[in-house]
C-alpha cells in the first residue's frame with residue numbers, strides 16, 4: 001500500500017541539515033502504523049514527504065505501487081486530494097462553516113451530486129456518532145467532536161491512506177480515548193490504512209505496529225502481539241531506550 005524506499009531529506013541552508021537518512025519501510029493495506037521518536041527526529045518531515053507536501057532529496061514514496069514523485073505538480077495536488085486523508089492536532093476546521101459543511105468540503109471540489117454528497121456525509125457522521133451535531137458551527141462543539149468532524153472530513157472521499165499528525169495532542173484523556181477508539185474501529189471494520197505520528201505511548205498502543213525513528217533513521221519497529229496493555233509497556237521500554245530528555249518524549253499519558 002505504502003512503500004518508503006531509500007528516502008533521505010536534506011534541508012539546504014547555510015549549513016545543510018539531514019532530517020531523514022535512507023529510510024525504508026512499508027505499510028500494508030489495512031494496517032494502523034504509529035510513528036514515534038524524540039523531538040526533532042524527523043517525524044513531521046517524514047509525514048510531509050509521504051503526504052507529498054515536501055519532496056525527498058533522494059528516494060521515492062510509492063502509494064499503491066505508484067511513484068508519488070513521478071507526478072507533476074497538478075497531478076500531485078489531485079493525488080493528495082483524492083488518495084490521502086489528513087487529520088491534524090488542531091483539527092483545521094473552518095469556523096465559519098457548520099460541521100456538515102466542513103465534512104462535505106472535499107467533495108465540493110469533485111463532480112459529485114448533492115444527493116450523493118448528503119448520503120456520504122450521513123453515513124460517515126453516523127459511523128462517527130456526530131449525526132446530531134451536523135448543523136452546529138464548529139465553535140459550538142467540543143474538542144473530541146471537533147476531531148471526529150475532522151476525521152469524517154478526512155474519510156468522506158474514501159482515501160487510500162489516512163495520515164494523522166498528533167491527532168490527540170489537543171484533547172483531554174477521555175476525548176483522546178474516544179478518538180483513538182474511533183480510529184481503531186475505522187481501521188478494523190473498514191480496513192482503513194492509517195499512519196499516525198504521536199508522542200503519546202498510550203495513543204500509540206492502539207496501533208498494530210510502531211516505527212521508531214531517531215536522528216532521521218529507523219531505530220526500531222515494534223509489532224503488537226498481545227493485549228494493548230502489554231504493547232503499551234513494550235512501547236515505553238523502547239522510548240526509555242531511545243533516551244533523550246524526558247520532555248523530548250513529552251506528554252506520555254499514563
Ligand SMILES: Nc1ncnc2c1ncn2[C@@H]1O[C@H](COP(=O)(O)OP(=O)(O)OP(=O)(O)O)[C@@H](O)[C@H]1O
Pocket residue numbers: 011012013017018019037038039040041042043044045046
Ligand atoms: N524547513 C526546515 N528547514 C531546516 N530544517 C528543518 C526544517 N524543518 C525541520 N527541520 C529540522 O529537521 C529536523 C527534523 O524536524 P521534524 O519537524 O521532522 O522533527 P519531529 O520529529 O517532527 O519533531 P517534533 O516531535 O518536535 O515535532 C529538526 O532538527 C528540525 O530542526
